[in-house]
């Protein structure tokens with residue numbers, strides 16, 4: 001279990017993380033989703049005790065990282081895969097880690113087997129592909145058999161096979177009852193990997209909900225309608241609680257509506273239509289809209305947005 005309460009990190013005048021509160025439950029993969037610069041790495045560093053919060057706190061199994069007696073037995077992390085000494089073998093690297101953390105040596109062979117590196121354990125890590133380095137990083141994270149695991153953008157740069165392997169492996173760890181938090185800037189990737197999401201934008205919490213809920217919201221379709229009476233139609237739509245954006249002089253985009261609704265409202269108002277079509281923005285576009293605009297709005301006006309703020313549910 002990971003719990004953040006009012007977590008804040010400032011670097012000079014930059015607010016990297018702003019009053020972030022969320023919890024990550026065991027037994028499932030939780031995606032930590034946000035565009036580049038949203039504060040994901042900073043938050044992960046604070047979970048791992050590598051950075052101190054300016055305010056608030058984050059707890060792993062009920063304690064701040066610094067208070068865990070044997071941290072590696074509580075939390076393991078894959079943050080930067082290629083930090084292994086290039087001339088050291090995978091086995092030697094893990095032996096060194098196990099020794100310096102008071103962990104039994106036999107655990108080294110166990111974790112090498114778990115990630116499928118047992119056959120190449122004697123090879124120098126400097127010659128490993130990115131996929132193999134990732135596996136070694138995961139083996140290191142698992143050495144202390146921790147209940148909490150963090151993965152920072154683990155699929156970046158991997159080939160499809162490597163991506164598939166990591167996804168499955170994270171799901172297996174969660175199925176064993178562990179808490180798995182994985183960061184990504186891609187909603188499409190998270191929709192395939194994570195059951196729950198913590199979504200951040202510019203350091204602030206945007207949503208804490210199931211992936212299904214967020215994807216449904218993000219992939220909301222809109223309707224494009226073209227009419228010589230566009231302005232009049234926008235008024236009629238507004239009376240029915242439907243917001244229309246102006247696309248050009250004669251076209252409107254109506255969010256959260258279907259073509260039947262818009263067509264019927266137009267017909268009832270005697271409005272001539274020249275075009276009526278459903279539009280679906282890509283998942284990533286919609287996600288950028290949710291994370292970008294809503295946070296800007298929050299910052300500028302200091303009020304919650306009307307986007308998916310199921311935070312703190």
Ligand SMILES: Nc1ncnc2c1ncn2[C@@H]1O[C@H](COP(=O)(O)OP(=O)(O)OP(=O)(O)O)[C@@H](O)[C@H]1O
Nearest residue numbers: 011014015016034035036037038039040041042043
């Ligand atoms: N050590 C630091 N000093 C100054 N500013 C920092 C530092 N670390 C992060 N920041 C700033 O804090 C903000 C959040 O960065 P962070 O790396 O946590 O975001 P992120 O969501 O992990 O993005 P990315 O995926 O690009 O790493 C950014 O504006 C970044 O420039």
